[in-house]
Amino acid sequence: MxxxxxxxxxxxxxxxxxxxxxxxxxxxxxxSVDADDVARLVVEPGTDCLRKIHQRHGNDILLQDGTLNRRALRDIIFNDPKERVWLEALTHPAIRAAIKTQLNAITSKYxxxxxxxxxxxxxxxxxxxxxxxxxxxxxxxxxxxxxxxxxxxxxxxxxxxxxxxxxxxxxxxxxxxxxxxxxxxxxxxxxxxxxxxxxxxx
Missing domain, CATH: 3.40.50.300 (P-loop containing nucleotide triphosphate hydrolases)
Incomplete structure (x- = not known):
C-alpha cells in the first residue's frame, strides 16, 4: 500500500x-477516477444495486433496454428525502469499494x-x-x-x-x-x- x-x-x-x-x-x-462514472457502473444491468432498486420501485425505474431510468430515479429521490437516504445507503458502499479499486490501479505521480x-x-x-x-x-x-x-x-x-x-x-x-x-x-x-x-x- x-x-x-x-x-x-x-x-x-x-x-x-x-x-x-x-x-x-x-x-x-x-x-483520475471520477466518482460519477463509478456511480453509473454500480447500477449497470446485472449489478446487485440495480436489482434492489428495481425491487423497490418496479419496472418504471427501468428503460426498455433494462438499464436504469436515471431521470425517473432522480425525480423520486429529490422529491422524497427518505428515498434518497435509502438509495445512498445502498449505493455509497459499492461506489466507495469500486473507487478504492480504481485508485489502487493509478500509476501516475499522483x-x-x-x-x-x-x-x-x-x-x-x-x-x-x-x-x-x-x-x-x-x-x-x-x-x-x-x-x-x-x-x-x-x-x-x-x-x-x-x-x-x-x-x-x-x-x-x-x-x-x-x-x-x-x-x-x-x-x-x-x-x-x-x-x-x-x-x-x-
Missing part, C-alpha cells in the same frame, strides 16, 4: 466543471479522485490534499439546466443537497477558480499541478 501514489481530491458540486478540469490534468499525464460529494461521503479521508472548485452558483445552475434539460427548480434541488462552494473551499487545502476559457483553465491546471508536486515533494 505504501507504494501507491498520493491521491488528490477534486471537490466540486454538480455543474462545477469537474470533468473538464480532470481532462486538463489527464492531458499532462495525471490519471492521482485524482474527482467527486461531487467528496466531503459529504467522507472520502476526503482517501486524499492527501483536496482541491475545491470555485464556481458561481448561477453558472452551475445554467450548466445543469442546459446539460440535463431540467427546470431551474430541479437544478436548485440538486445543488441544495450538496455542500455550498463556500463550505467546500473552507475544508479544502487548495482552490481552483473555474472561470474563463479552456486555454486559461489549462494554464491554471498546470500551475496547480506544479503546486501539488511542490507541496507533496514529488
Amino acid at each position: 505504501t507504494d501507491l501514489p498520493p491521491i488528490i481530491g477534486i471537490a466540486g458540486g454538480i455543474g462545477s466543471g469537474k470533468s473538464t478540469i480532470a481532462k486538463c490534468f489527464n492531458d499532462i499525464g495525471i490519471q 492521482g485524482l479522485l474527482v467527486h461531487p460529494l467528496l466531503f459529504e461521503t467522507k472520502q476526503e479521508t482517501l486524499c492527501q490534499l483536496v482541491v475545491a472548485i470555485d464556481v458561481p452558483t448561477s453558472t452551475q445552475l445554467n450548466r445543469v439546466m442546459n446539460r440535463d434539460h431540467i427546470t431551474q427548480e430541479s437544478a436548485q434541488k440538486i445543488i441544495a443537497t450538496q455542500l455550498s462552494n463556500k463550505e467546500r473551499i473552507k475544508r479544502a487545502q487548495l482552490v481552483l477558480e473555474n472561470s474563463g476559457n479552456i486555454d486559461e483553465m489549462n494554464a491554471k491546471v498546470f500551475k496547480l499541478h506544479q503546486k501539488i508536486l511542490e507541496t507533496l515533494s514529488l
